[in-house]
Amino acid sequence: MSLQMTKAEREAFLADVHVGVLSIPEPGRGPLAVPIWYAYEPGGDVRIVTARGSRKGRLLAAAPRVSLCAQTESAPYRYASIEGPVVHVGPADRARDVAPLARRYLGPELGAQYLEATASEAGEEILVRIRPERWLTVDYRKQFGGG
Numbered sequence: 001m002s003l004q005m006t007k008a009e010r011e012a013f014l015a016d017v018h019v020g021v022l023s024i025p026e027p028g029r030g031p032l033a034v035p036i037w038y039a040y041e042p043g044g045d046v047r048i049v050t051a052r053g054s055r056k057g058r059l060l061a062a063a064p065r066v067s068l069c070a071q072t073e074s075a076p077y078r079y080a081s082i083e084g085p086v087v088h089v090g091p092a093d094r095a096r097d098v099a100p101l102a103r104r105y106l107g108p109e110l111g112a113q114y115l116e117a118t119a120s121e122a123g124e125e126i127l128v129r130i131r132p133e134r135w136l137t138v139d140y141r142k143q144f145g146g147g
Contacts, residue, residue, distance in 0.1 A: 014046075019070070023069075050126060051121060
């Protein structure tokens with residue numbers, strides 16, 4: 001029995017709300033692995049927003065490829081890991097890029113509070129798009145049931 005997700009299953013899983021762990025190569029060190037908010041729509045690119053001058057932002061601006069892993073936090077566990085090229089790094093728009101992520105992860109009320117608290121960062125954020133090329137997935141519900 002295969003525990004791999006089908007294409008439709010993996011894309012739907014990645015499109016759900018999960019905190020992702022982004023891994024970015026860093027010369028002379030192991031990869032930087034950090035938790036992130038992300039957005040994904042089936043068939044599209046993974047989109048993240050980060051501060052331009054942060055370690056993560058500087059590494060992403062130079063990274064040819066990265067990996068992202070999203071998982072469930074309770075059994076039976078599921079995860080989807082993607083690897084692919086960074087296809088865009090550019091200025092983030094607060095209304096188009098940051099606000100939807102804040103609402104996605106925090107809900108309308110806390111999302112609005114987050115946006116207000118981070119308003120001084122406007123103009124210092126970058127939008128990064130990653131094209132999923134390779135997928136690694138596991139869905140233990142296929143073996144143990146549940147879900």
